[in-house]
Amino acid sequence: MTTARKSLIEVSGLTKHFGGLTAVDGLDFVLNEGEVLGLIGPNGAGKSTTFNLLTCGYPASTGSVRLDGEEMLGLPPHRIAARGIMRTFQHNMPFEGMSVADNVLVGAHTTMRSGLGQVLLGAVAARAEERKARIRADELIDFVGLGEFRDAEVTTLSFGQGRLLETARALAGEPRIMLFDEPAAGLTPSECDRLSEIIRGIAGRGISILLIEHDMRFLLPLADRVVVLNFGHKIADGAPDAIRSDPKVIDAYLGEAGGVGAASGGKDGVRNA
Amino acid sequence: MMAGMTGLVSQSWFRWVAATAFLCVFPFLLQPYELDLYRKLLFWVALAVSYNFLFGITGQMALSHFAFAGIGGYTVVILLTQVDLGLGLAILAALLLAAVLAFIVSFAATRLEGFYLALATLAFAQLLTVVLDEGGTLTGGTGGLTSYSLPAVFGAKIEGPWYALVMVAVFLATLAILVRIDGSWFGRACRAIRDNTEAAAAMGVDVARIKIIAFTLTSVMAAAAGMVYAFFDNTVNPPVFGLENAFLLLFMVIVGGSGSHAGAIIGAVLLKMTQDILEPIVGHYHALGFGVLVVAAILFQPKGLIGTWDNLRARMKRGKGAK
Numbered sequence: 164m165t166t167a168r169k170s171l172i173e174v175s176g177l178t179k180h181f182g183g184l185t186a187v188d189g190l191d192f193v194l195n196e197g198e199v200l201g202l203i204g205p206n207g208a209g210k211s212t213t214f215n216l217l218t219c220g221y222p223a224s225t226g227s228v229r230l231d232g233e234e235m236l237g238l239p240p241h242r243i244a245a246r247g248i249m250r251t252f253q254h255n256m257p258f259e260g261m262s263v264a265d266n267v268l269v270g271a272h273t274t275m276r277s278g279l280g281q282v283l284l285g286a287v288a289a290r291a292e293e294r295k296a297r298i299r300a301d302e303l304i305d306f307v308g309l310g311e312f313r314d315a316e317v318t319t320l321s322f323g324q325g326r327l328l329e330t331a332r333a334l335a336g337e338p339r340i341m342l343f344d345e346p347a348a349g350l351t352p353s354e355c356d357r358l359s360e361i362i363r364g365i366a367g368r369g370i371s372i373l374l375i376e377h378d379m380r381f382l383l384p385l386a387d388r389v390v391v392l393n394f395g396h397k398i399a400d401g402a403p404d405a406i407r408s409d410p411k412v413i414d415a416y417l418g419e420a421g422g423v424g425a426a427s428g429g430k431d432g433v434r435n436a
Numbered sequence: 437m438m439a440g441m442t443g444l445v446s447q448s449w450f451r452w453v454a455a456t457a458f459l460c461v462f463p464f465l466l467q468p469y470e471l472d473l474y475r476k477l478l479f480w481v482a483l484a485v486s487y488n489f490l491f492g493i494t495g496q497m498a499l500s501h502f503a504f505a506g507i508g509g510y511t512v513v514i515l516l517t518q519v520d521l522g523l524g525l526a527i528l529a530a531l532l533l534a535a536v537l538a539f540i541v542s543f544a545a546t547r548l549e550g551f552y553l554a555l556a557t558l559a560f561a562q563l564l565t566v567v568l569d570e571g572g573t574l575t576g577g578t579g580g581l582t583s584y585s586l587p588a589v590f591g592a593k594i595e596g597p598w599y600a601l602v603m604v605a606v607f608l609a610t611l612a613i614l615v616r617i618d619g620s621w622f623g624r625a626c627r628a629i630r631d632n633t634e635a636a637a638a639m640g641v642d643v644a645r646i647k648i649i650a651f652t653l654t655s656v657m658a659a660a661a662g663m664v665y666a667f668f669d670n671t672v673n674p675p676v677f678g679l680e681n682a683f684l685l686l687f688m689v690i691v692g693g694s695g696s697h698a699g700a701i702i703g704a705v706l707l708k709m710t711q712d713i714l715e716p717i718v719g720h721y722h723a724l725g726f727g728v729l730v731v732a733a734i735l736f737q738p739k740g741l742i743g744t745w746d747n748l749r750a751r752m753k754r755g756k757g758a759k
Contacts, residue, residue, distance in 0.1 A: 218638065239637070240634075240637040240638050241637050241638075241639075241640050241641055241642045241643070244637075244638060244639060244640030245640050249638075249639070249640075250638055252635065252638075256632050256634065256635035256638075257631075257632070257635075258627060258628045258631035258632055258635065258636070259631050259632070260627060260630065260631050260695060261624070261627055261628070261631065265624055265627070268621075268624055269624050269625065269627075269628045269636065269639050269641070270639050271621070272621055272624070272625055272628075272639050272640045272641050273639075273640035275621040277620075277621075279617065279620075279622055279649070282616065282617055282620040282621075282622060283613060283616060283617060285616070289620070293619075293620065293621075296621075332639065333639075336639065336640060
C-alpha cells in the first residue's frame with residue numbers, strides 16, 4: 164500500500180552529535196504523500212532532535228532531508244514554512260498579545276500574496292485577500308472547535324485549547340505537510356480524543372502528517388505507519404499492528420513501562436513514560 | 437466580526453474626517469504662544485505613533501527614533517542653506533538619507549534583541565549627537581543651525597497656523613499609514629515577532645526582513661517629523677535629538693499603552709502637556725514625575741492608560757449585561 168505512494172520527505176543517514184553524545188545515528192525514513200506517519204520511541208530516543216533537524220534549521224552532523232528531492236536540511240524555519248511544512252509546538256507557543264483569530268491569521272502568513280504597497284493603497288486585490296484569509300481563519304477556528312473564543316485573548320485559553328489553537332494556526336498556512344511535536348503531551352484523555360479526531364480530519368483533507376509522540380495509545384490508532392527510534396537508531400518501521408508485536412519494540416519499551424502491551428491494555432504506563 | 441463591516445467602515449471614515457477637521461481648524465483659534473505648544477505637541481504625537489509601531493507593535497526596543505528625527509531636520513536644513521538644493525529635492529534627499537541609515541542600522545541590529553538592540557541604537561544616537569556637536573560649520577557645532585527660513589512654496593510663504601497644518605498632515609499621514617498596515621499581514625507579523633519570535637518564524641514570517649522594514653519605515657517617518665520641526669523656530673540644535681527626548685518618547689508610549697495607536701497619542705499628549713505645565717514651575721525636576729508615572733505603569737498596568745480604559749469599558753458592559 165505504502166510503496167505505491169509518492170514520497171514527500173526522504174530522510175537519509177541523518178546523524179547528530181552533541182559533543183560525545185550521538186542523539187540521532189544514521190536515521191533513514193520516508194514520509195509518503197497522504198500518509199500519517201508516527202515517529203515514536205522512549206525518552207532520549209532522539210525524537211525531539213529529529214524534529215528540530217526537520218524544522219529549526221539546526222545543522223546536522225551528516226545526512227540529508229529531502230523535500231520533493233530538494234535538500235531542506237539547514238533551511239531557516241520561515242523558508243521551511245514557505246515550502247508547505249507547518250508545525251505545532253510541544254509547549255504551546257501562542258502570540259499572547261493577540262486574539263485567537265489573529266493568531267490563526269499569522270499562520271496564514273505564507274499564503275498572503277499582496278505586497279505592502281498594495282496594502283497601503285488599499286488595493287482591491289489586497290482587501291479581497293484579507294477578507295478571504297479571515298473567512299478561512301474563521302472556518303479553521305470552527306474546525307478545531309474554538310468558535311466561541313474567536314475574539315478572545317489567547318491568555319484566556321486552557322492548555323488543551325491552546326493546543327487546538329496551535330493546530331488551527333498551522334493549518335492556516337495551507338500546508339502539504341503538518342508536523343506535530345508531541346501533540347498529546349499535557350492533554351487530558353478527553354482532550355486527546357478530541358485532538359485525535361481533528362488529526363483524522365486533517366488527514367482526510369489530504370494533508371500528510373508526521374506525528375512525533377511517545378504516547379503509544381494515542382499514536383497507534385492514528386498512524387498508517389510507525390517508525391520506532393531507540394538510542395538514536397531506527398529499530399522498526401511498519402504498520403501499527405506489526406509494531407505492537409515487534410519484539411525489538413517491546414524490548415525498548417520494557418525497561419520503562421512494562422511493554423507495548425500496556426499501551427493497548429488501557430494502563431496509563433506508556434502515556435506517562 | 438464580518439457583520440456590520442460596512443457600518444464600521446463608514447464610522448471610521450467619519451472619525452478620520454472629524455479628527456482632520458478639528459486638527460486643521462484648531463490652530464487658527466490659537467494665540468502665537470499656544471500655537472507653538474500645539475505644533476510641538478503634534479510633533480511629539482507623530483513621533484510617538486511611529487515609535488509605538490517600532491517598540492510597542494514590533495517589539496524593537498530601539499532608542500534611535502529621535503536621532504532619526506534629527507537626521508531629517510539637520511539634513512534638510514543643510515541641503516537648503518549650504519548645498520542650495522530646492523525644497524522638494526532637499527526633502528527627498530533627506531528622506532532617502534534617513535532610509536539608508538535606518539536600513540544600515542537595522543540590518544546590523546537584526547541579530548540583536550532586547551537589551552543589545554537598545555544598546556546598539558543608544559550608541560547610534562550618541563554618535564549622532566557627537567557628530568552634530570563636532571560638525572563645525574556644517575552642523576553649527578553645539579549651538580546648532582539658526583537664522584534660516586523655509587523657502588516659499590510656489591511663491592507662498594507658509595507661516596503661523598498654516599505651517600501647523602504641515603505638521604497636522606505629517607501626523608495624519610503617519611497615523612493612517614501605520615493603522616492600515618497594522619491591520620494587514622504585515623502588522624500581524626510584527627506583533628507575532630514581538631510576542632514569540634520562534635513561533636513567528638515557524639509560521640513563515642521572515643523575522644529579519646519584517647524587522648528591517650518596520651525599523652526603516654518608522655525611522656523615515658521620524659525623519660519627516662524632524663524636518664517639519666526644523667522650521668518651527670528656524671533652529672535645530674543637538675540636545676533636542678539627544679537621549680533625554682528619546683527616553684521621554686519611550687515613556688510616552690509605555691504610559692499611554694504600548695502596542696496601541698490611541699495609547700501612544702494619549703501618552704504623548706499627557707506627558708508633553710505635563711512637561712509644558714510643570715517645567716516653568718519646577719524646572720528640570722518634572723522628569724522625576726515622569727519616572728514615577730512610568731514605574732507605576734509598568735508595575736500596575738503594563739497595558740498603560742489605554743488598558744485601564746479598556747478594562748473600565750469592559751466592566752461597564754458587564755454591568756449593563758447583568759441588569
